[in-house]
Amino acid sequence: MADKAREYLAINVLNENGTVSYRILSRALKVHVNLAKQLLFDFYHEQNAKSSNSISATYLITGTRHQRDIFQSNRIIGHEGESGIPQSSPFQSSIAGQDTAEDIMPITSVVLAREDDLDEVKAQFEEIVSIHIYSLQPKHVQDLQTLTDCTRRIHVEYMNEDPSKSWKQYGTIHNPNINRRTPRMAPPSSSISALQSLPKSTAKSTTNSKFWSIEPLKPTLKSSASQEGALKTSTMSGEESKTEPRPKNAPLPSLKRNRSDIFQSFAKAKPKGTKKLNRSPTEATPTPEDEPMKDASEEEQEEDFALVRKSAAEEEASRKVKAEREEHLRHGMWNDEDEPMSDIADPQNNTEIGSQEGVGEESDTGAIDKTTSPQQTEKTETATVSGGRRRGRRRVMKKKKVQDEEGYLVTREEAVWESFSEEDVQPKKVMLPAPTTGTGKREVRKVGQGNIMSFFGKKNRQT
Amino acid sequence: MPSIDGADVLLSGPTDTPFPTATRHASSYNPLHTFHLPKGEQKHYQQQFADLYFLRLAQLKEVVEEVAGEDWDMVGGEKARRVDRVLDVRQGELCWVVGTVYMEMPLKPNILDDISKEHWIAAPPPREKYLSPNGGDQKMLEDDSGRLRIIGEFIDSRVLATGAIIAALGTENKDGAFEVIDIKVADLPRQPERWERDEAELAETGKKVKQNRQPAGKIAILSGLSISGELADDLSLDLLTEYLLGESMSGVAQESAAQISRLLIAGNSLANASPILSRDDFAAKKSNKKYGYDSSAYNAAPTEHLDNFLSVLLPSLPITLLPGETDPSNVALPQPPLHPALFPQSRAYANPPVESKEKPGALDSVTNPWEGDIDGWRFLVNGGQPINDVYKYVEGDDRLEMMECLLRWRSNAPTAPDTLWCYPFQDDDPFLVKDCPHVYIVGNQPRFETTVIEGPLGQRVRLIAVPSFRDTGTMVLLDAETLAVDVVNFEVFKPSKDVDMS
Numbered sequence: 001m002a003d004k005a006r007e008y009l010a011i012n013v014l015n016e017n018g019t020v021s022y023r024i025l026s027r028a029l030k031v032h033v034n035l036a037k038q039l040l041f042d043f044y045h046e047q048n049a050k051s052s053n054s055i056s057a058t059y060l061i062t063g064t065r066h067q068r069d070i071f072q073s074n075r076i077i078g079h080e081g082e083s084g085i086p087q088s089s090p091f092q093s094s095i096a097g098q099d100t101a102e103d104i105m106p107i108t109s110v111v112l113a114r115e116d117d118l119d120e121v122k123a124q125f126e127e128i129v130s131i132h133i134y135s136l137q138p139k140h141v142q143d144l145q146t147l148t149d150c151t152r153r154i155h156v157e158y159m160n161e162d163p164s165k166s167w168k169q170y171g172t173i174h175n176p177n178i179n180r181r182t183p184r185m186a187p188p189s190s191s192i193s194a195l196q197s198l199p200k201s202t203a204k205s206t207t208n209s210k211f212w213s214i215e216p217l218k219p220t221l222k223s224s225a226s227q228e229g230a231l232k233t234s235t236m237s238g239e240e241s242k243t244e245p246r247p248k249n250a251p252l253p254s255l256k257r258n259r260s261d262i263f264q265s266f267a268k269a270k271p272k273g274t275k276k277l278n279r280s281p282t283e284a285t286p287t288p289e290d291e292p293m294k295d296a297s298e299e300e301q302e303e304d305f306a307l308v309r310k311s312a313a314e315e316e317a318s319r320k321v322k323a324e325r326e327e328h329l330r331h332g333m334w335n336d337e338d339e340p341m342s343d344i345a346d347p348q349n350n351t352e353i354g355s356q357e358g359v360g361e362e363s364d365t366g367a368i369d370k371t372t373s374p375q376q377t378e379k380t381e382t383a384t385v386s387g388g389r390r391r392g393r394r395r396v397m398k399k400k401k402v403q404d405e406e407g408y409l410v411t412r413e414e415a416v417w418e419s420f421s422e423e424d425v426q427p428k429k430v431m432l433p434a435p436t437t438g439t440g441k442r443e444v445r446k447v448g449q450g451n452i453m454s455f456f457g458k459k460n461r462q463t
Numbered sequence: 464m465p466s467i468d469g470a471d472v473l474l475s476g477p478t479d480t481p482f483p484t485a486t487r488h489a490s491s492y493n494p495l496h497t498f499h500l501p502k503g504e505q506k507h508y509q510q511q512f513a514d515l516y517f518l519r520l521a522q523l524k525e526v527v528e529e530v531a532g533e534d535w536d537m538v539g540g541e542k543a544r545r546v547d548r549v550l551d552v553r554q555g556e557l558c559w560v561v562g563t564v565y566m567e568m569p570l571k572p573n574i575l576d577d578i579s580k581e582h583w584i585a586a587p588p589p590r591e592k593y594l595s596p597n598g599g600d601q602k603m604l605e606d607d608s609g610r611l612r613i614i615g616e617f618i619d620s621r622v623l624a625t626g627a628i629i630a631a632l633g634t635e636n637k638d639g640a641f642e643v644i645d646i647k648v649a650d651l652p653r654q655p656e657r658w659e660r661d662e663a664e665l666a667e668t669g670k671k672v673k674q675n676r677q678p679a680g681k682i683a684i685l686s687g688l689s690i691s692g693e694l695a696d697d698l699s700l701d702l703l704t705e706y707l708l709g710e711s712m713s714g715v716a717q718e719s720a721a722q723i724s725r726l727l728i729a730g731n732s733l734a735n736a737s738p739i740l741s742r743d744d745f746a747a748k749k750s751n752k753k754y755g756y757d758s759s760a761y762n763a764a765p766t767e768h769l770d771n772f773l774s775v776l777l778p779s780l781p782i783t784l785l786p787g788e789t790d791p792s793n794v795a796l797p798q799p800p801l802h803p804a805l806f807p808q809s810r811a812y813a814n815p816p817v818e819s820k821e822k823p824g825a826l827d828s829v830t831n832p833w834e835g836d837i838d839g840w841r842f843l844v845n846g847g848q849p850i851n852d853v854y855k856y857v858e859g860d861d862r863l864e865m866m867e868c869l870l871r872w873r874s875n876a877p878t879a880p881d882t883l884w885c886y887p888f889q890d891d892d893p894f895l896v897k898d899c900p901h902v903y904i905v906g907n908q909p910r911f912e913t914t915v916i917e918g919p920l921g922q923r924v925r926l927i928a929v930p931s932f933r934d935t936g937t938m939v940l941l942d943a944e945t946l947a948v949d950v951v952n953f954e955v956f957k958p959s960k961d962v963d964m965s
Binding site: 002022023032033034035037038039041042045060062063065106107108109110111112113114116117120121126127128129130131132133134144145147148151155163164167168170171172173174175176177178179180181 | 465466467470471473474475476477478481482484485486487489490697698701702704705706708709710711712713714715716717720721771775777778779780781811812824825949950951952953954955956958
């Protein structure tokens with residue numbers, strides 16, 4: 001044990017110039033905190049015997065202290081048995097005067113001190129109940145506040161440990177009367193694996209969504225980040241079709257907490273109502289829509305509500321992602337336009353491009369195109385073709401004139417998500433195949449066109 | 464500096480002796496739900512506050528008359544007449560009357576002034592005291608009939624604040640003012656026996672009433688943690704955490720930490736979560752508002768830190784958490800409990816809100832003020848707002864005297880709704896003290912103070928003023944058997960050369 005401690009301390013204190021408190025040492029070596037304090041003492045004397053003053057220590061002293069040393073500016077009163085309303089009170093300023101005559105109560109004091117101040121602190125004590133080394137750090141570290149990093153590290157790195165079991169190992173005071181509520185369903189081992197099967201994730205989201213499951217914040221961010229890529233590359237059609245046939249017992253969308261991705265919140269909230277309205281009964285065939293269920297909303301349920309235990313490495317990743325995200329948000333959402341929302345072909349944009357380049361597109365499709373969005377200057381669109389229907393949402397740039405503080409008129413382009421239904425675009429889709437089926441040449445063109453479209457679509461976004 | 468044996472046992476190399484792990488004392492805990500506001504639809508803010516004054520006077524008048532009637536039947540050989548309404552007082556006649564104290568103070572905030580001055584003057588800075596230096600203050604006694612100015616040296620020597628119900632004995636002079644020679648207040652109500660409520664509940668359920676109870680441990684009381692999310696304010700909080708967990712220190716000291724059976728946090732756990740901006744700040748803030756989500760507008764760090772702090776303690780120590788002035792709860796008293804959604808980690812130890820009235824979990828987020836039974840004793844706790852408000856009405860800074868007065872007036876918040884925001888209750892005034900507590904704790908006071916007061920029926924109440932932990936590093940330990948008080952002070956030592964030695 002002593003060897004392991006020596007190694008750990010040598011790496012962390014001597015090599016990396018870090019601060020090691022007894023608590024983090026006990027967590028790292030999985031030993032009792034009192035043993036960790038002794039190991040610190042051992043190492044401290046060994047090192048300073050080798051080369052004096054190579055490391056410094058802080059001490060924690062507990063005991064009874066001379067009271068005037070504690071409350072130099074605070075008055076303490078401990079009079080007992082006073083009864084009856086005092087008749088009057090002399091005027092005092094709100095800043096309490098120095099009044100130590102009445103100090104008759106024993107006051108326990110817990111003081112953290114650097115080794116240089118140890119003698120001075122000790123002299124202030126009437127009786128010392130306990131003294132031990134609190135932490136070791138390189139000589140030059142003067143700011144004791146760096147010690148708080150140790151606590152933070154413990155919290156981050158060892159948060160997965162079950163406190164109902166680890167108390168014995170570390171010597172925390174045990175309380176047999178405290179129960180931690182467990183979620184009603186066993187937590188998934190990994191959020192990603194849970195995603196892969198529909199019934200599992202659905203069931204879990206319903207049971208866990210009672211507000212009351214327990215999960216740390218960080219895994220949430222983490223998992224959403226790790227899935228972000230998947231979300232983006234997976235076609236929107238997948239996402240779209242699956243939000244629709246929500247199981248009856250699934251939670252309402254309003255229950256969801258979309259704190260992870262501002263885009264998801266934008267993307268999801270709007271279209272739901274319109275889509276349902278536009279759905280004619282004949283179209284409502286329960287087709288493949290229901291199947292693969294990499295449901296975006298379900299994913300979020302998972303992320304938000306599952307109890308996910310993460311390894312330290314994942315934690316690290318999550319913090320990075322969190323920082324990135326914050327940076328992102330700070331930039332403002334307008335800059336986010338570059339972000340590819342989906343990789344699917346963007347028929348509207350593409351047909352426009354097609355006609356511009358004179359590929360010989362039918363004039364009627366162009367006309368339809370124009371009628372759909374007369375006022376929009378630019379659009380990005382996500383659409384779903386499933387079960388022979390198209391629906392989705394697109395982001396359109398709208399010009400907005402605002403008068404700013406100095407009285408200038410500022411025209412700003414703002415991205416607005418709006419949903420559209422098959423009525424708007426369906427004709428185009430229907431019309432397109434009709435002429436093309438005629439000749440082989442056209443057949444080829446059509447296939448090729450799709451590819452070109454996606455190419456331009458991408459390029460467009462990059463610029 | 465003498466040390467006790469074994470104090471420096473950890474200042475040695477590692478030994479083979481195994482270290483014992485302590486087991487924490489059990490906490491018997493039975494909260495009351497006196498200050499829960501009506502839920503949802505039933506909660507209205509349209510009512511007038513006048514009902515609150517009426518209710519208070521109606522409920523306390525009888526009590527005060529009884530107290531006064533006994534003592535003032537004959538005063539100095541003269542028969543003192545009881546007068547029903549304050550306007551029935553006749554000049555030159557010795558009489559006594561019951562009413563609500565109203566303090567007319569020019570420096571007190573006045574809503575009518577605020578409205579009339581709204582457009583042309585900046586709001587005056589909040590005052591430390593409402594007392595006018597040149598004596599513009601007037602004291603009045605009012606009931607549903609009208610107001611009567613009360614004067615006299617006796618009145619000036621007593622602590623009085625708006626909302627207190629008193630009986631005043633005296634005569635009306637030729638100026639129409641009532642010269643007071645004595646006053647009576649309701650004094651402490653009946654005090655329940657220790658374990659009274661728990662035993663009554665046991666009797667109801669048909670269990671054995673007299674149980675062999677474990678000796679109770681200690682209750683740690685904190686207030687004003689003022690967690691701000693800045694790194695620099697964490698170290699003494701760490702020391703506190705480790706003390707409560709029994710990880711720091713050694714031997715005897717660790718064992719004494721195991722006696723702490725419950726932690727009571729009396730308000731202001733967060734530094735300033737919901738500041739009410741002044742008009743200028745508000746305007747300034749609005750102008751740079753961003754469209755959409757502004758990540759700089761919300762800082763989650765303070766609540767995250769508080770959640771960490773609580774969740775580290777909770778596996779070992781049950782916690783009762785009251786909101787305070789700076790916490791994200793309502794500003795009006797009674798403040799509803801801090802919502803568990805603020806504590807994603809700690810709430811695993813709390814009951815879901817729907818079940819909150821059943822047996823509480825380890826984390827009990829409660830109202831401010833709050834009353835309940837801990838280890839059989841009745842506790843009455845608030846986050847400090849009522850006392851800090853009464854402080855503005857009176858001379859001096861004797862917090863214990865103010866606390867005592869509030870109990871003897873039987874009012875948790877006499878100055879509400881005048882200068883202290885509160886919910887407009889209609890049918891009942893929950894701020895009336897119906898049962899005399901054994902322990903009365905007020906958080907966020909300038910310094911630690913404690914005393915014991917006695918009532919006419921032999922009631923003994925332990926008063927504790929708890930200072931802000933952030934400012935003083937002080938935690939109060941209350942022995943739940945003897946109601947004796949200890950203080951633990953946490954400090955990161957700063958060498959004297961850094962400190963001004965004046």
